[in-house]
Amino acid sequence: MDLNIPRAFEEARPGAHELYREHVGPMWAKMLRTIGFDRQWVRGKGPYLWDEDGVRYLDFMSGWGVFNFGRAHPAISRALTEVLAADLPNWAAFDTPPLAALLAEELTRGLPGLDRVYFCNSGTEATEAAIKFARVATGKHGMVYLNRAFHGLTTGALAVNGDAAFREGFEPSLPTGVEVDVNDYAGLERAFAAGDIALFIFEPIQGKGVYIPEDDFLRKAEELCRRHGALLVCDEVQTGLGRTGKPFAFEWVEGLQPDIVLISKALSGGYVPVGAMVTRADVHEAMYTSMDQGVRHACTFGMGDLAMAAGLASLRVLDEEDLAGNATRIGGMIREGLEAMMPRFEFMSAVRQRGLMIGIEFGEPRALGLRGAWSTTHRISPDLFAQAIVIPLFDDHRILTQVAGHHMDVVKLLPPLNITEADAEWFLEGFEKTMEALHRFPGPVWELVKRLGKHAVAARI
Ligand SMILES: Cc1ncc(COP(=O)(O)O)c(C=O)c1O
Structure with missing residues (x-):
């Protein structure tokens, strides 16, 4: 048999998005492209994914919670x-x-x-x-x-x-x-x-x-x-x-x-x-x-x-590997890091955490300008605000996270349980910068929200 799977993977990669759209899921492919998540992943190891340009990403989503032990343990x-x-x-x-x-x-x-x-x-x-x-x-x-x-x-x-x-x-x-x-x-x-x-x-x-x-x-x-x-x-x-x-x-x-x-x-x-x-x-x-x-x-x-x-x-x-113990330790560290940011960032309203299952909830801020941005975003779509955090985390800081559900202002973190303190710091730094950008209104994040909003109205993402 001349089927070589790694070679087939490589050869299919450049056209995979179109092929997938044709035969598997056009709407899914469209959604990924709209929010800029249409990377081509070439490798996964531990808590990291690499894209076609060799850029390393931190995976805090773990394939909807599959990779407690990281990839390729x-x-x-x-x-x-x-x-x-x-x-x-x-x-x-x-x-x-x-x-x-x-x-x-x-x-x-x-x-x-x-x-x-x-x-x-x-x-x-x-x-x-x-x-x-x-x-x-x-x-x-x-x-x-x-x-x-x-x-x-x-x-x-x-x-x-x-x-x-x-x-x-x-x-x-x-x-x-x-x-x-x-x-x-x-x-x-x-x-x-x-x-x-x-x-x-x-x-x-x-x-x-x-x-x-x-x-x-x-x-x-x-x-x-x-x-x-x-x-x-x-x-x-x-x-x-x-x-x-x-x-x-x-x-x-x-x-x-x-x-x-x-x-x-x-x-x-x-x-x-x-x-x-x-x-x-x-x-x-x-x-x-x-x-x-x-x-x-x-x-x-x-x-x-x-x-x-x-x-x-x-x-x-x-x-x-005492991964439950590591989840407690690193999860606690992430929670403390997030809670320390809360007084500075009005959009953050709660952190819910046990081990390495973490939800960051956002709420209406007090400052007038930000309040306007909050209500406009929610008027366009109740799903939009959390995307405005998940997308810059991904694009600017190479961290994969997810919106925690329909119609909620919650971002969920579900990293592998064997992440290190350095991984937690990578996340916390990326999140802090994302929050700083989000609290600057008007600013580039809000341009992104506006752009997404147009898609949301047109395509109901
Ligand atoms: C708590 C819970 N139960 C059940 C399921 C369904 O699992 P599956 O997608 O393997 O059918 C999920 C999937 O996300 C889940 O999170």
Whole structure:
């Protein structure tokens, strides 16, 4: 075979944007070009990406939270190479794969009270599994979820998505869910009182906006689940594996005991898609009640040797390199740096941080000129302001960050957990300069906002 993948990558690169636009996603390609994010990445290593001109970028987005261990971690990469070299049987299908058994043992060891794992290939599949297992285990159907929640985009997961923008256009056919505002204790009681609730699903820190529910609110949800015979489903797809400074973010809430924990993203090691739903034996057994029910819930690609090896190597790296500890240390340093800037920069209104999951919220300033700029920006589009920070961070300081969700003035930081103090300083310096420019009105950042605004009106980005 004359297919040489690195050569194919190189040869396709110059025309890749057009080819992608033609055959994969014209709107996505257009959006990237509009905001100037249409770089051609040629290499990734640790927390860095390199573009075609050899310029190094600091990746504080980690592919939506996949790269807890950075790109191309040598230990994870070696584990995968070993699997390929070993000609393991992989997907024999009528088998009990050893690597899956090992990974399940490791995952359950880290989650006392839970003893079974259902493996799949993505976060949304883990959510789908939770919905089905919870329904069959409780004999109930209703689902309680939180405003701004994100658990994936397949139809079951969409039914517990707390952002109308994602649900719009698909609604009448979705399973029914009841939405509750974060920390609305009375709303939570009402949702359960309606009856027939199979589960309450939550992110211990919400990916959209980096909002952290109160500990007592989650304890209340647990208590209501117990009282009404529902299951507490904790979505750790983004927050798991050290991201928040603990192996799992729900551990910040003392005594909280989920019935189901969902894991994906970082478990892939940044290489092989994987998802896992971890639960109690009795919940699991409600699904598989007899031998002819063995594939009542199943998927072809679950438990692949490469995915399982990536998971095993990832857990080992997390532990051996004390990445949760590093997340606490460097995350604390970034938070302190940001908070020290707040008195100088009126647009900054809050910093929410646990480990290396950080949200920077912006709000209306006091100074008259800046206030005018704020309200004009929001009149044009409620999504525009945060872009005015993410774009200069990228263009001028080579730092990749993201807007934390629809219609919010929040920028999210999700760097790899093994970043150094020097990386944190790179970010803090870039952010400070971006803030200085933003607080100069009129100025170049506001020219950018005006330009983007025109596109927003024309293309509704
Ligand atoms: C908390 C959470 N749950 C579920 C998902 C869905 O994961 P996937 O994109 O792998 O389907 C995501 C994805 O961003 C997520 O952040």
